Amino acid sequence: METGIGLYIHIPFCRQKCAYCDFYSVLAQPGAIDRYLNSLAAEMRLQGQGQLISTVFLGGGTPSLLTARQISTVLDGVSRYFLLAKDAEISMEANPETLLNTDLAAYRVAGINRLSLGVQVLDNDLLPHLGRRHTAQDALTIITRAQAAGFTNLSCDLIYGIPGQTMVGWQHDLQTITARGLPHLSLYCLEVHDETPLGQAINSGKMQLPDPDLAADMYDWAREFLPQQGLVQYEISNFSRPGFECRHNLIYWHNDEYLGLGPAACSYRSGVRACNVADMDTYACLVQSGQRPVGSSECLDVRGSAAETVILGLRLMSGVDAHKFVQRFGVTLEDVFGDTITDLLQRGWLVSTEKGYALSAHMVPLANVVFRCFLTDTNT
Numbered sequence: 001m002e003t004g005i006g007l008y009i010h011i012p013f014c015r016q017k018c019a020y021c022d023f024y025s026v027l028a029q030p031g032a033i034d035r036y037l038n039s040l041a042a043e044m045r046l047q048g049q050g051q052l053i054s055t056v057f058l059g060g061g062t063p064s065l066l067t068a069r070q071i072s073t074v075l076d077g078v079s080r081y082f083l084l085a086k087d088a089e090i091s092m093e094a095n096p097e098t099l100l101n102t103d104l105a106a107y108r109v110a111g112i113n114r115l116s117l118g119v120q121v122l123d124n125d126l127l128p129h130l131g132r133r134h135t136a137q138d139a140l141t142i143i144t145r146a147q148a149a150g151f152t153n154l155s156c157d158l159i160y161g162i163p164g165q166t167m168v169g170w171q172h173d174l175q176t177i178t179a180r181g182l183p184h185l186s187l188y189c190l191e192v193h194d195e196t197p198l199g200q201a202i203n204s205g206k207m208q209l210p211d212p213d214l215a216a217d218m219y220d221w222a223r224e225f226l227p228q229q230g231l232v233q234y235e236i237s238n239f240s241r242p243g244f245e246c247r248h249n250l251i252y253w254h255n256d257e258y259l260g261l262g263p264a265a266c267s268y269r270s271g272v273r274a275c276n277v278a279d280m281d282t283y284a285c286l287v288q289s290g291q292r293p294v295g296s297s298e299c300l301d302v303r304g305s306a307a308e309t310v311i312l313g314l315r316l317m318s319g320v321d322a323h324k325f326v327q328r329f330g331v332t333l334e335d336v337f338g339d340t341i342t343d344l345l346q347r348g349w350l351v352s353t354e355k356g357y358a359l360s361a362h363m364v365p366l367a368n369v370v371f372r373c374f375l376t377d378t379n380t
């Protein structure tokens, strides 16, 4: 497998805003997508220097609002300005609603070899609470059609902790999805952002979040159930059959380099994290006039970068790799975080592995508590 960087391409369009979502996206107006693809090509011209790309991730927004022809245009740009590895993983996020009248095989022909479906929940009473316009049956139909179109590398996102969701409903969703034989699942606890319609409904008392203990029980149940179905937990929120781990996201968790294109997309290169402006018009003006559309950037010092590498690595069940840490920073994990590691091993929050350290199984749901220890260590 060739080792290059990851390329994230933001497709900032949605048909309507979901009630819980705080990602940057705008409503798709006629002609806006083609205009955006011109800007994206301009940014590729600016940023592309023939870098080897191992993974491409089309995220959003709703990349599946693009036709297969438009996706093909985007990937042609990638091949033109970068060096796309022959075995590159090329993922596209998709909202089932947008694919109902679409020839899914055309996306495969365009170059997509991994599809990530935003199923979220299989309950027609809960989907409108989330602002989703598809039904449970629509989502299942798209799964069947994607499989028939030859998408063997197929993932779906599910959300737990939704107002009104029950344990029985959650179990039903996981049983229904796993019965379809998908090789990858991502499970997210509903995050409530104050500025979203869901956040406002909860803050004003119109809606109530479920008991946090119930959400925790839902996660625990999934961690027991999914391995019995052959889906191994490889990251805090992700489960897959062996060999179907998301290679693009592994780049993030290994704290390796990636380049983000499009408004609000972030990059991590040579120790610098830079995020593009989160505004379509400003983005278009900048790239069309030959300027990089960076809105903010941060140069991480070595200690900050080391802490980040540990925290991201610990998200993986395989843990943080001590040998790679030495290769990267020229010092051992123990040199930098010796006291914290000793303390966490004594508490039973970390375990030693063949390659380094990992969260102990009972701390996976409480990973943030462990992460804070490394951040505190950094600040001392």
Ligand code: SF4
Pocket: 013, 014, 015, 016, 017, 018, 021, 022, 023, 025, 060, 061, 062, 095, 118
């Ligand atoms: S969840 Fe996805 S489809 Fe919904 S508004 Fe956010 S980016 Fe758009």
